[in-house]
Amino acid sequence: MTKDSSGFLDAVWTLFASLKLTIILLIILAITSIIGTVIPQNATQADYVMAFGEFLYQVFDLLDFFDMYHSWWFQLMLVMLTINITVCSIERLSVTGKTIFKKNPDPNLARFQRLSKKHEFSTGLDSDTIKKKFRSAVKRSLGYIRTGDTDNGFYIYGETGRWTRLGVYVVHTSVVMLLVGGIIGSIFGFDGFVTIPEGEKENRIRLMNNAGFQELEFEIRCDNFEVSFYDTGMAKEFRSSLVIIEDGQETVKKDIIVNDPLRYKGINIFQSSYGSVPSDIAHFSFTNKDSELGYDYKLKVGDTVDLPEAMGTFTLTGFTRDGAFQGHSVGEAFTGTLEKEGEETINLLLPLKFPTFDRMRGGNEVVAVTHFEEKFYTGLQVTKDPGIWVVYTGFLFMIFGCYITFFMSHQRLCVEVIKEKDSHKIIVAGFSDKNKPGMQLKVQKIAERLEKIKD
Amino acid sequence: MNSSIILSVITFVYGLAAFLYVAAWVFKKEKFGKIATWVVYISVVGNTAGIALRWVETYQQGFGHAPLSNLYESLVFFALVIGVLYLFIEKKYKLPVIGVVAMPLAFLSIAYASMGQSSNIQPLMPALKSNWLIAHVVACFIGYSAFAIAFGISCLYLMKRVNPDRKGFLFTSTPTLSILDDLTHQMVKFGFLFLTVGIITGAAWANSAWGRYWGWDPKETWSLITWFVYAAMLHARLVRGWQGKRIAYMSIIGFAAVLFTYFGVNLLPGLHSYQ
Ligand code: HEM
Numbered sequence: 001m002t003k004d005s006s007g008f009l010d011a012v013w014t015l016f017a018s019l020k021l022t023i024i025l026l027i028i029l030a031i032t033s034i035i036g037t038v039i040p041q042n043a044t045q046a047d048y049v050m051a052f053g054e055f056l057y058q059v060f061d062l063l064d065f066f067d068m069y070h071s072w073w074f075q076l077m078l079v080m081l082t083i084n085i086t087v088c089s090i091e092r093l094s095v096t097g098k099t100i101f102k103k104n105p106d107p108n109l110a111r112f113q114r115l116s117k118k119h120e121f122s123t124g125l126d127s128d129t130i131k132k133k134f135r136s137a138v139k140r141s142l143g144y145i146r147t148g149d150t151d152n153g154f155y156i157y158g159e160t161g162r163w164t165r166l167g168v169y170v171v172h173t174s175v176v177m178l179l180v181g182g183i184i185g186s187i188f189g190f191d192g193f194v195t196i197p198e199g200e201k202e203n204r205i206r207l208m209n210n211a212g213f214q215e216l217e218f219e220i221r222c223d224n225f226e227v228s229f230y231d232t233g234m235a236k237e238f239r240s241s242l243v244i245i246e247d248g249q250e251t252v253k254k255d256i257i258v259n260d261p262l263r264y265k266g267i268n269i270f271q272s273s274y275g276s277v278p279s280d281i282a283h284f285s286f287t288n289k290d291s292e293l294g295y296d297y298k299l300k301v302g303d304t305v306d307l308p309e310a311m312g313t314f315t316l317t318g319f320t321r322d323g324a325f326q327g328h329s330v331g332e333a334f335t336g337t338l339e340k341e342g343e344e345t346i347n348l349l350l351p352l353k354f355p356t357f358d359r360m361r362g363g364n365e366v367v368a369v370t371h372f373e374e375k376f377y378t379g380l381q382v383t384k385d386p387g388i389w390v391v392y393t394g395f396l397f398m399i400f401g402c403y404i405t406f407f408m409s410h411q412r413l414c415v416e417v418i419k420e421k422d423s424h425k426i427i428v429a430g431f432s433d434k435n436k437p438g439m440q441l442k443v444q445k446i447a448e449r450l451e452k453i454k455d
Numbered sequence: 456m457n458s459s460i461i462l463s464v465i466t467f468v469y470g471l472a473a474f475l476y477v478a479a480w481v482f483k484k485e486k487f488g489k490i491a492t493w494v495v496y497i498s499v500v501g502n503t504a505g506i507a508l509r510w511v512e513t514y515q516q517g518f519g520h521a522p523l524s525n526l527y528e529s530l531v532f533f534a535l536v537i538g539v540l541y542l543f544i545e546k547k548y549k550l551p552v553i554g555v556v557a558m559p560l561a562f563l564s565i566a567y568a569s570m571g572q573s574s575n576i577q578p579l580m581p582a583l584k585s586n587w588l589i590a591h592v593v594a595c596f597i598g599y600s601a602f603a604i605a606f607g608i609s610c611l612y613l614m615k616r617v618n619p620d621r622k623g624f625l626f627t628s629t630p631t632l633s634i635l636d637d638l639t640h641q642m643v644k645f646g647f648l649f650l651t652v653g654i655i656t657g658a659a660w661a662n663s664a665w666g667r668y669w670g671w672d673p674k675e676t677w678s679l680i681t682w683f684v685y686a687a688m689l690h691a692r693l694v695r696g697w698q699g700k701r702i703a704y705m706s707i708i709g710f711a712a713v714l715f716t717y718f719g720v721n722l723l724p725g726l727h728s729y730q
Contacts, residue, residue: 026687
């Protein structure tokens with residue numbers, strides 16, 4: 001590697017090891033995030049042009065303001081934050097790691113001697129008794145204990161919570177896990193929507209943001225949908241009875257409601273919305289133009305009737321959600337056939353929206369849909385997110401890491417025993433890496449405890 | 456007797472506590488502060504009783520849910536958490552001057568509930584029926600309350616900073632600038648932990664209701680903005696030159712973000728509108 005490029009790499013490393021960058025990134029993220037809360041995201045172009053005018057629309061579109069949380073510049077900041085955390089943690093851990101992972105930490109006596117706050121008293125006990133009594137008294141508050149000799153006596157050193165110094169790395173790791181989990185989810189997962197009328201099944205999911213379709217390895221059938229209301233008219237519960245069908249077998253049956261989804265093979269199915277569609281049952285009228293007499297029948301798709309007045313035999317063959325006539329869409333429509341002795345079979349299209357449509361055919365009989373029965377469809381959110389476990393683990397790391405970093409500390413305490421003429425001088429001092437006032441209190445308590453047992 | 460009457464009465468008790476603290480501060484009479492502490496105890500007990508009774512009332516009306524489901528209920532709960540948190544701080548740090556800023560905030564919250572919001576008990580819409588509701592709301596409001604108190608302390612800090620040596624109830628030796636600074640930090644750490652838990656329980660809830668843990672809806676985004684501000688603030692303390700005044704300003708900006716997350720988002724489109 002040439003000198004120049006290593007100089008450049010050093011500079012980049014230093015930039016990413018800087019806490020100032022962290023603060024600036026966090027503040028910029030906070031400020032820019034506001035944009036997407038003021039401008040509704042992923043609306044239609046027409047809505048935006050209407051709200052902002054053509055010019056602003058172009059500018060905002062260029063800046064990705066209409067889907068800003070997925071824009072390159074927003075994602076770049078998140079990636080920079082991740083690099084920042086990683087570099088910073090490596091840098092710090094290489095320094096503090098030596099403290100944290102030391103096998104037999106020994107006291108740095110000078111460090112305790114330099115402290116401004118010390119508790120001193122003397123005792124007439126002999127050194128062996130002091131060692132025994134004080135050692136067990138200190139051990140009650142600090143887990144790790146070590147004693148050693150000095151030039152003019154000995155010391156009892158105790159510490160606790162060395163590992164809590166790792167808490168902050170747990171927090172930082174959790175942030176990285178959230179971002180990694182999010183990326184895994186967006187690459188290997190999907191988020192889509194499907195509507196299924198009662199009694200029908202479906203395995204094609206329409207993906208969010210017009211990203212096409214996703215085929216499932218199984219079919220979802222909706223047997224029943226129910227909505228109930230409070231007396232106030234507010235919706236109380238939406239319930240869909242779903243069946244999963246895989247390779248023609250019904251494998252799972254479950255009623256889902258909001259907050260209680262169906263999970264199957266890593267795919268989650270959530271109650272999301274509902275509506276109604278015409279069912280395959282409808283009432284039809286058959287009018288003979290000559291006699292001007294009309295006859296009503298209630299028919300289900302597949303039914304066949306022999307009509308009076310030699311109008312023939314009618315079969316209701318199907319129902320379509322987007323019927324077409326000569327290339328024009330006519331919307332929801334039934335289809336049927338009319339057969340008469342010795343004549344060619346006539347195919348009929350019976351759109352729900354145009355009851356008199358069949359008149360145009362000019363036949364001797366007019367078929368119309370007079371009334372159709374409705375049924376519910378359920379709207380399901382269907383998602384897959386293989387990154388969720390990384391994210392959830394990150395959640396736990398973050399909570400525990402924050403708790404450790406904020407409320408636990410690495411505490412060290414030293415009882416120095418100095419031999420004097422016919423007594424011992426005792427000096428108690430201690431410090432911690434965080435919550436210093438709390439540690440002062442603790443040191444004082446321990447000193448008082450020792451003073452009580454000094455005789 | 457119903458809960459909204461109890462809570463209306465308690466509003467005045469909070470008002471009295473706030474008044475006593477401010478009077479103690481303005482007239483430099485520490486005795487008022489001592490009485491005020493007892494008044495806060497009464498407010499907190501009454502506030503708790505009001506919420507408990509309201510919980511019972513939801514069952515009597517046949518719905519049966521924790522009273523944390525609309526703006527009225529959350530404001531009442533907010534006042535309670537500020538009150539309880541304040542009592543803890545006073546016990547631990549012996550600084551009644553913080554009551555001067557904490558109690559008016561608790562009073563404003565419950566007063567806004569009693570005067571400005573309908574106290575009708577409503578049934579829960581399907582999305583709110585979740586065990587996550589209680590954890591989420593409680594965690595968020597403990598966080599918000601800690602931030603509210605941090606905001607108050609930061610205001611005291613900035614006031615005292617103008618003239619650090621002045622005497623008087625607030626300006627006596629007791630809370631030095633560095634104590635106020637440290638206390639802000641303590642409160643923000645506490646608040647940050649609970650805001651984090653609040654955001655995480657909210658994400659877990661969203662995942663059980665809508666199949667996604669994060670959707671960038673305005674309320675979610677604003678809670679994240681708040682979180683970013685306080686994360687920046689926690690790190691700013693570690694950098695030389697960012698202490699003291701800047702930290703106090705960041706705590707004030709952070710609380711503004713909290714308020715916007717809580718109230719302002721209702722003005723924007725989204726799922727969370729608490730109305
Ligand atoms: C959203 C992202 C982040 C979060 C939530 C976060 C969280 C935290 C927390 C809670 C603390 C403890 C603060 C305290 O004790 O008062 C901390 C400390 C720290 N953070 Fe971060 N952090 C983030 C990003 C970063 C980044 C990008 C860096 C890289 C420079 C960084 C570097 C540090 C350092 C050096 C400390 C001090 C550690 C110590 O005291 O030994 N943080 N962070």
